Amino acid sequence: MRVDWRIRIAERVMGYEFEDKTLGMEALMMAAGYGGAPAPVEYHGSRYLVEKNTRLAVVGDRMIGALVSARWYRTGLCKGMYCI
Secondary structure, three states, rough: OHHHHHHHHHHHHOOOOOOOOOOOHHHHHOOOHHHHHHEEEEOOOOOEEEEOHHHHHHHHHHHHHHHHHHHHHHHOOOOOOOOO
């Protein structure tokens, strides 16, 4: 599937449009190129060297953790499976 289609589908699913499409490319990148180097990606006739999504993965992990923690905090439950 072409990168522009993948970005468009991801934007539709998230309800968010990337202003910088290279961030969208990075978000969709599962692995880097040969030897860990940025992978070449073609988008609308231009070639980009795109890093794998390590930086975005860290941000996403932190955001999900914050959202889950906020929802848990509002429940008033104790940490762990049982309240004592």
